């Protein structure tokens with residue numbers, strides 16, 4: 367069996383990496399992706415909604431808001447897909463549909479290569495509203511189905527009604543699976559559904575509250591947790607001296623340390639949003655970084671783990 371990958375920048379001028387593997391081997395190992403400078407790295411995957419997906423995906427918040435940036439955003443998502451960041455997270459809220467349109471453009475002709483996650487506004491999560499919202503999203507995405515459809519956060523409609531509407535969409539083939547976002551432990555208890563495939567929540571070094579109870583609760587349910595804002599929206603976190611020191615020790619960037627720190631845990635996926643090509647490449651490589659105990663301890667000194675229940679943070 368031969369697996370080959372083209373180089374993202376200029377497929378014509380660079381050789382394609384080729385690997386010869388025994389039959390059946392590919393299903394036992396993570397996908398191998400060729401990054402810049404011919405560097406081959408393996409993209410870790412995990413089982414989410416019955417599908418093996420890359421643990422590093424691509425966020426799309428703030429995309430689709432400015433038409434002048436559209437080409438850049440589409441190119442960014444395509445580059446990410448080429449690098450193995452094949453899970454794409456979007457929402458009807460982002461750019462009021464604009465981000466879904468960007469995603470639709472980016473995945474045109476390559477729908478089968480991506481795992482599409484979108485989210486419904488709580489005010490559309492009713493028996494009548496949800497199928498209509500889903501149809502609008504599908505149209506913008508240019509797809510017949512969404513792989514994983516999430517309730518963006520809890521709203522005015524009873525959970526049972528939303529779940530019923532989601533199940534109908536699943537039966538109709540419009541979505542493959544459904545999940546939730548911004549649900550705390552009590553919400554998951556109330557939901558009490560093994561059909562829920564994920565919980566997407568704020569999680570990064572600066573916001574560790576979920577480690578006290580929500581993360582263990584998801585792990586106990588064997589439900590992967592999707593960490594949003596994994597690099598603190600590219601803000602002050604990335605300038606923290608301890609992060610920079612750890613990064614320097616490993617010859618990587620602060621963002622890569624922030625992502626690797628999240629990815630050291632089983633059942634955690636990250637969905638950084640990046641438009642700049644250098645950022646996308648860094649993010650794609652972050653899964654390779656293994657942080658030794660001394661680094662984890664140094665990070666704990668500055669970003670202390672929670673000692674008691676904290677209210678679930680949202681942005």
Ligand SMILES: NC(=O)c1ccc[n+]([C@@H]2O[C@H](COP(=O)([O-])OP(=O)(O)OC[C@H]3O[C@@H](n4cnc5c(N)ncnc54)[C@H](OP(=O)(O)O)[C@@H]3O)[C@@H](O)[C@H]2O)c1
Nearest residue numbers: 425426427594595596597598599600621638639641642645
């Ligand atoms: N469910 C929810 O309620 C919820 C809430 C918030 C977010 N989300 C999802 O989670 C995704 C990620 O969160 P987010 O976009 O708010 O924040 P984020 O991914 O933590 O940060 C994005 C920012 O970091 C920059 N960046 C990306 N990679 C970088 C790198 N390697 N080095 C330095 N800077 C880097 C980006 O810049 P460039 O773009 O210029 O490259 C962008 O400004 C969202 O896009 C969205 O899909 C979900």
